[in-house]
Amino acid sequence: MxxxxxxxxxxxxxxxxxxxxxxxxxxxxxxxxxxxxxxxxxxxxxxxxxxxxxxxxxxxxxxxxxxxxxxxxxxxxxxxxxxxxxxxxxxxxxxxxxxxxxxxxxxxxxxxxxxxxxxxxxxxxxxxxxxxxxxxxxxxxxxxxxxxxxAGPPWCNALRLCNPHLNDSLLQVFRSCPYNEPTAEEAQMILDELRKYCAVYAMNFVFPKLVIELANNGREYKDRSLPSRVAGWHVEYHYQLSGTPYWESTVSIGRNRETSAANNTGKGDDTNYLVTGNRMLGPGVRVEGSRLASTAGVRVRNGTKVRITLAAHSFEGCTRVFHPNGDSGDLIAEIKERYVDEDWALAELTPSVAFNNSQIFDSPTPQRLLSSNEMKGREWYMCDGMTTGKVALLYSGCRYVESAESDCEMTWASQWTPSTIYYAIGPATGASEVREGICGAAIIQETANGVGGFFRWISNNGYCFSSRLDRLIQDGWSCY
Incomplete structure (x- = not known):
């Protein structure tokens, strides 16, 4: 085959x-x-x-x-x-x-x-x-x-708070499966149950356990005061007041020895594809703003609007997009829309620049955007960044995090910004230039020819996040 x-x-x-x-x-x-x-x-x-x-x-x-x-x-x-x-x-x-x-x-x-x-x-x-x-x-x-x-996610700093003897009352309602993401309704019930005991900043359903980041609101907890099981999930807690944020906490990063690009850091793939081959751009090429270089996503359309997707944080404070760089490269697009919470920027190509999703490197052509429900049945995804080439991403769960404007004691889980958690098996945990350069790259499911998200951020131990595309789809955007 x-x-x-x-x-x-x-x-x-x-x-x-x-x-x-x-x-x-x-x-x-x-x-x-x-x-x-x-x-x-x-x-x-x-x-x-x-x-x-x-x-x-x-x-x-x-x-x-x-x-x-x-x-x-x-x-x-x-x-x-x-x-x-x-x-x-x-x-x-x-x-x-x-x-x-x-x-x-x-x-x-x-x-x-x-x-x-x-x-x-x-x-x-x-x-x-x-x-x-x-x-x-x-x-x-x-x-x-x-x-x-x-191997696995970072260690939590508040394991002393877990009480294995507290009753898991949600087992009478439903029982979650540790390698299956909960539904939105189940996530809400889990959040409601946890709020009986603590203030929740984020829920990380990182297979096979549930990691709770406690809200940084000054609240103190006694030892063995929080449940260690909720709806069948094994629960652990991290308290930012006593250390750094959970996903940035100290973990073993010894695998950098196998994945570092320390002998060749700097630019990534700096080929100018506008003057090479068929002079057409596609997903995975190097793009640059006023400060950072990152990776182009895919071409999308909404009615008569045609855009390419980019990592918004790579173009903070600027709107002009260059390829392969801003020094000797070409102005290829200008940012027209931003989704700040999801880290998406949508840029309109200049008339002289050709961009086609079929020009993607070493990967199937992305043909559609995948909704949250379409992603859950797939285990492996790929991502082709300009500093990494094509690497594998293991679908590892989901993260519900408190919105910046919300009150963590009152909001519903459905109002929080959901992200997919992946584990990157590839060089993305090496030098900082490698980790930053892959941002914006399309995360693709191979057999579905679908885009599940755009690479956003990665921790030192290989876990990374990507905002889900439901909002982009609901707003009328599709692959083009």
């Missing part, structure tokens, strides 16, 4: 990043670096709007338990009946250890963390699988393991 994807990105930055990060899966078949006769070379990055036929990424794709095409395990750690992950048996653990020549294997659901010097199997020509036994796989070196690498 194969599918058709867009042109390849052959900038020296991306090529070097792929060659120097052997522990990272780039969600890519790698052929553009091994067969220069059929693909563009660094001297001529884009000869034509090349269409490439490559193998599909997934042997099977599910809401959970998907199997990557390089996943050779003769078993699955996802239990379809229980709708949960299970521990590997001794025999299965030995198979993983032998296959990957691993000295340490750690299973922290949903991740399987494999310490090895051989992340890519010999028959895979340097390519790294995204899953092992249908569990998301993270490969690390011996040194990173000794540095204290931690």
């Amino acid at each position: 194969s599918n058709i994807v867009g042109r390849t990105r052959s900038s020296p930055w991306i090529r070097d990043l792929r060659l120097t990060t052997p522990y990272v899966s780039f969600f890519h078949n790698g052929s553009c670096w091994t067969n220069l006769h059929s693909h563009p070379t660094p001297r001529d990055p884009l000869i034509s709007p090349l269409r490439i036929e490559q193998e599909r990424t997934w042997i099977s794709e599910e809401a959970r338990g998907s199997r990557h095409r390089l996943d050779l395990a003769p078993f699955s750690l996802w239990d379809m009946d229980a709708k949960d992950y299970r521990e590997p048996s001794l025999t299965e653990a030995k198979w993983i250890s032998t296959t990957y020549k691993s000295r340490v294997i750690e299973f922290i659901a949903p991740f399987i963390v494999i310490t090895t010097e051989h992340a890519a199997l010999p028959e895979h020509n340097g390519l790294v699988t995204l899953t092992v036994a249908c569990a998301p796989a993270i490969f690390i070196s011996k040194q990173t393991e000794q540095d204290g690498f931690h």
